[in-house]
Amino acid sequence: MTAQDRFHSLDAARAFALLLGIVLHATMSFFIPLPAQDVSQSTTLGVAFYVIHIFRMSLFYFIAGFFAHMVFHRRGMRAFVKDRAKRILVPMTAGWLVLAPPTIGAVVWGLMRTFPDGPPPGTDVQALQPQGFPLLHLWFLYYLTLFYVLTLALRAGFIALLDRSGWLRARIDALVGAWLGSYLAPIALAAPILVALYFKADWPVWFGVPTPDTGLLPKIPGTVAFGTAFAFGWVLHRQPALLSRLEAQWRVNLVLAIGLTTACLAIVGVTPNTDAPFVIAGPTEMRLVYTACYAASIWYWTFGIVGAAVRFCSGLSPVRRYIADSSYWLYLGHLPIVFGLQAALMKVPLHWTIKFPAIIAITLAVLFVSYHYLVRPTFIGAILNGRKYPRGPRPQTPRDPGPAARPAHEPVALLANVTKRYGKTVALDDLSLTLRPGELLAVLGPNGAGKTTAIALWLGLLEPDEGIVTVMGGSPFDVQSRLGVGVMLQEVNLAPELRAREHVELAASYYRDPLAVEETIALAGIAPLANKRYSKLSAGQKRQVQFATAIAGRPQLLFLDEPTVGLDVEARAAMWRNIRRLLADGCSIVLTTHYLEEAEALADRVAVLAKGKLVAEGTVAEMRSLVSRKRISCASALAVDAIKQWPGVVDAVRESDVVHVTAFDAESVVRKLLAADAALKNLEVKQATLAEAFTELTKEAA
Amino acid sequence: MNRSIVWRLIAKDLYLHRWLFAITIAGGFAAMFLNSREGVPDFVGILLLVTAVVAAGIFIAMFGVSIERQTKTLLFVLSLPLSPMQYAVAKVAASLIGFLIPWGAIGVTLVGLTIAFDPPPDGTLPFTVAMMFFFLASFCALLALLIATRSDAWPIAGIMLTNLSVAVYLNVVPRLPGFAANNDGPVPVWSATALTTIGIEIAVIVLSLAIAFFVQAKRKDFV
Numbered sequence: 001m002t003a004q005d006r007f008h009s010l011d012a013a014r015a016f017a018l019l020l021g022i023v024l025h026a027t028m029s030f031f032i033p034l035p036a037q038d039v040s041q042s043t044t045l046g047v048a049f050y051v052i053h054i055f056r057m058s059l060f061y062f063i064a065g066f067f068a069h070m071v072f073h074r075r076g077m078r079a080f081v082k083d084r085a086k087r088i089l090v091p092m093t094a095g096w097l098v099l100a101p102p103t104i105g106a107v108v109w110g111l112m113r114t115f116p117d118g119p120p121p122g123t124d125v126q127a128l129q130p131q132g133f134p135l136l137h138l139w140f141l142y143y144l145t146l147f148y149v150l151t152l153a154l155r156a157g158f159i160a161l162l163d164r165s166g167w168l169r170a171r172i173d174a175l176v177g178a179w180l181g182s183y184l185a186p187i188a189l190a191a192p193i194l195v196a197l198y199f200k201a202d203w204p205v206w207f208g209v210p211t212p213d214t215g216l217l218p219k220i221p222g223t224v225a226f227g228t229a230f231a232f233g234w235v236l237h238r239q240p241a242l243l244s245r246l247e248a249q250w251r252v253n254l255v256l257a258i259g260l261t262t263a264c265l266a267i268v269g270v271t272p273n274t275d276a277p278f279v280i281a282g283p284t285e286m287r288l289v290y291t292a293c294y295a296a297s298i299w300y301w302t303f304g305i306v307g308a309a310v311r312f313c314s315g316l317s318p319v320r321r322y323i324a325d326s327s328y329w330l331y332l333g334h335l336p337i338v339f340g341l342q343a344a345l346m347k348v349p350l351h352w353t354i355k356f357p358a359i360i361a362i363t364l365a366v367l368f369v370s371y372h373y374l375v376r377p378t379f380i381g382a383i384l385n386g387r388k389y390p391r392g393p394r395p396q397t398p399r400d401p402g403p404a405a406r407p408a409h410e411p412v413a414l415l416a417n418v419t420k421r422y423g424k425t426v427a428l429d430d431l432s433l434t435l436r437p438g439e440l441l442a443v444l445g446p447n448g449a450g451k452t453t454a455i456a457l458w459l460g461l462l463e464p465d466e467g468i469v470t471v472m473g474g475s476p477f478d479v480q481s482r483l484g485v486g487v488m489l490q491e492v493n494l495a496p497e498l499r500a501r502e503h504v505e506l507a508a509s510y511y512r513d514p515l516a517v518e519e520t521i522a523l524a525g526i527a528p529l530a531n532k533r534y535s536k537l538s539a540g541q542k543r544q545v546q547f548a549t550a551i552a553g554r555p556q557l558l559f560l561d562e563p564t565v566g567l568d569v570e571a572r573a574a575m576w577r578n579i580r581r582l583l584a585d586g587c588s589i590v591l592t593t594h595y596l597e598e599a600e601a602l603a604d605r606v607a608v609l610a611k612g613k614l615v616a617e618g619t620v621a622e623m624r625s626l627v628s629r630k631r632i633s634c635a636s637a638l639a640v641d642a643i644k645q646w647p648g649v650v651d652a653v654r655e656s657d658v659v660h661v662t663a664f665d666a667e668s669v670v671r672k673l674l675a676a677d678a679a680l681k682n683l684e685v686k687q688a689t690l691a692e693a694f695t696e697l698t699k700e701a702a
Numbered sequence: 703m704n705r706s707i708v709w710r711l712i713a714k715d716l717y718l719h720r721w722l723f724a725i726t727i728a729g730g731f732a733a734m735f736l737n738s739r740e741g742v743p744d745f746v747g748i749l750l751l752v753t754a755v756v757a758a759g760i761f762i763a764m765f766g767v768s769i770e771r772q773t774k775t776l777l778f779v780l781s782l783p784l785s786p787m788q789y790a791v792a793k794v795a796a797s798l799i800g801f802l803i804p805w806g807a808i809g810v811t812l813v814g815l816t817i818a819f820d821p822p823p824d825g826t827l828p829f830t831v832a833m834m835f836f837f838l839a840s841f842c843a844l845l846a847l848l849i850a851t852r853s854d855a856w857p858i859a860g861i862m863l864t865n866l867s868v869a870v871y872l873n874v875v876p877r878l879p880g881f882a883a884n885n886d887g888p889v890p891v892w893s894a895t896a897l898t899t900i901g902i903e904i905a906v907i908v909l910s911l912a913i914a915f916f917v918q919a920k921r922k923d924f925v
Contacts, residue, residue: 040892349889349890351828351831351890351892351896351897353897353900459780461923479783479784479785483783485783487781491774491777492774493773493778495714495718495775497718507782509710510710510782510783511783559781
């Protein structure tokens with residue numbers, strides 16, 4: 001796994017932190033009267049808030065610092081500043097102008113509904129007023145901007161004044177590496193925030209690091225806590241391979257985080273103490289214990305989640321990528337919706353287990369839809385995601401080059417030494433079949449020979465007990481391998497409610513590069529049936545529609561299982577023409593049929609199965625030659641019963657004045673016929689037909 | 703996973719079942735309308751409501767899964783370029799969405815009417831919510847049974863069992879002290895009984911779907 005791969009995991013972790021922010025804000029009305037006090041209060045959601053609040057912003061800033069270092073060193077100072085201005089400053093300022101009115105409006109509405117008679121007696125109204133400019137939840141972008149500026153300034157000074165040679169940076173790198181090798185790095189990183197919180201007399205202990213969402217002057221706890229995270233992320237990117245150490249430690253870090261969080265909750269309780277928010281019950285040392293546990297838990301959570309993300313989310317996943325891209329927009333836009341819903345639903349007499357998920361679901365639904373249609377493909381997406389993602393069909397993967405481009409020796413479909421059993425019955429017994437590019441292989445055999453089982457194996461409907469099965473060079477269980485495969489099975493039905501055209505449209509939609517619907521309809525000869533419901537069609541017409549669905553995906557490999565059963569003579573001839581056209585276009589076809597003249601007319605090669613075994617395989621001519629019998633016809637008055645008794649004669653029948661004799665030793669029988677009947681005329685000797693060869697071969701196998 | 707084909711299969715199923723949704727929703731609204739009419743006994747509306755939701759579940763599950771298998775339409779679907787798990791995801795999602803449309807419409811309207819009008823008292827809300835979740839749990843259990851089993855007997859047994867359980871549920875659960883004590887009250891009380899009942903129903907939903915996917919993932923033969 002390369003370092004580059006791992007950054008997918010950090011994208012996922014950052015999205016996780018942002019989405020948790022939505023959850024955190026959605027919990028508020030269920031345990032504190034902000035922005036509204038819900039009629040259904042919940043300690044569970046209070047605890048959820050407490051836990052999420054411990055780590056989510058530190059996690060976010062840690063990853064932000066990591067990526068900031070990456071962008072800065074990949075693209076240089078000028079591009080970095082330009083990029084950050086576009087993706088941070090623009091959303092912050094524009095976002096504030098758009099989001100502040102509805103957010104503040106929702107809060108005011110919620111508070112007015114909660115306290116219709118004004119604030120409760122004894123409330124410090126002054127304390128309720130915003131203490132400075134209301135940054136809302138966009139404070140995170142404001143602090144991010146501050147950290148960028150501060151980091152670039154400190155970096156410039158550090159290099160210019162202290163570390164021109166890079167020696168000190170190398171020592172810091174070594175120290176970071178050594179720290180991460182132990183489980184003590186979180187404790188060292190927790191020290192600054194421990195000091196900042198412990199000495200803050202008006203620290204509301206239950207609420208952890210106070211959210212610096214008002215005032216433009218940086219607040220010390222927030223600056224220290226999040227600045228440490230940002231700085232450590234920046235430094236860590238100098239050695240991205242160290243993420244593997246967090247990966248190795250993720251379980252232990254999360255267990256320690258949970259343990260420390262439990263200890264914190266045991267000390268301050270599961271609900272905030274609104275009467276004495278700055279006080280921790282118990283001896284004075286308890287404040288130090290609590291602050292230390294809290295500060296350490298911030299970093300154990302952060303390391304644990306990052307490690308878990310590296311462990312489980314390092315690969316590229318389109319779904320995760322989409323969510324990661326959308327998370328920025330989701331977080332920016334969520335607050336007025338969440339607060340508005342909380343205010344609207346606060347008096348609805350439903351339990352919080354219904355309202356809380358409903359608030360999150362509605363918020364995410366609105367934001368995901370707006371992201372997909374209004375953000376991702378527009379200039380807003382270009383600002384937030386760094387690029388636009390145009391709507392419409394995704395770029396298609398290159399088409400399968402087709403049999404013409406496929407090496408001649410590479411089979412299009414293969415069964416190699418395949419055995420398949422149904423209980424004690426052996427359906428296929430060490431069967432090997434190969435379909436070469438561009439040919440039609442007719443698979444013949446009596447009922448129960450294993451033809452359908454062979455096709456089912458090729459389609460991934462069955463798994464072989466032994467042997468190898470491939471289609472288009474891959475496993476039939478691999479969907480990609482089957483994208484070039486069309487199928488017309490014998491015993492299938494299509495949805496009876498749909499019209500023939502709808503079936504073709506639907507079938508075409510399942511493939512990447514289908515034929516045009518009208519072209520398919522014309523090729524299959526079903527134009528007169530196109531607007532008829534499937535249930536209204538005759539058996540033969542249904543087969544024609546099934547053939548149309550089989551070719552709709554522009555297949556390079558086609559399985560036709562008894563395709564002409566139920567067709568009239570004209571339709572069968574049309575089907576044969578279509579099959580020949582597909583072959584001419586390079587399509588490879590496996591055909592099973594009971595009509596031996598069909599195989600004789602269409603097949604390049606024939607495979608005869610009996611009792612799950614391959615009895616014979618070759619061209620039609622080769623198959624005929626396998627059978628030594630010949631057919632003799634002549635106009636004669638000889639009695640057929642007498643002829644049947646002659647040596648070498650298999651059978652003799654009379655049709656009017658013509659006698660048909662089937663014989664192994666045709667030459668001897670012809671001589672005897674001529675000797676026995678001087679008036680014999682119209683003598684004709686033919687090689688056995690495929691039907692006779694088939695009968696002979698399968699009889700021998702039985 | 704080729705999400706496009708999964709979505710198309712879902713869309714196809716929803717399109718095929720569109721009349722069922724309309725009929726079920728109409729039946730549910732008719733039930734609620736009847737219930738609000740004076741002179742019409744309460745049980746008539748409730749019976750119609752239960753029938754509408756239960757019948758929708760049975761039809762969606764039967765047409766979507768069982769009939770598709772019996773008529774060999776399944777073989778055609780599986781011959782398409784999709785994996786058996788994609789088929790299971792599409793089938794469960796389509797059936798669930800199909801059921802959730804009428805279920806959601808009826809459930810939300812029922813809850814809204816209960817809150818907006820008096821009678822019924824708001825105290826009935828916990829049981830109403832529990833009952834709606836029971837319907838959903840019954841549907842999921844039936845759906846899982848149809849996906850997990852192959853014989854024709856199981857669907858019949860499943861339908862009988864889920865139908866019988868409706869009668870048992872409606873007779874037993876509202877009489878539980880946690881519901882009975884609060885049903886006539888002016889405000890909903892989310893008692894431990896109510897929350898436990900809903901919790902069990904949600905657990906049944908999750909477990910049913912998990913079993914359906916697990917069995918499908920383990921299955922090797924589809925002929």
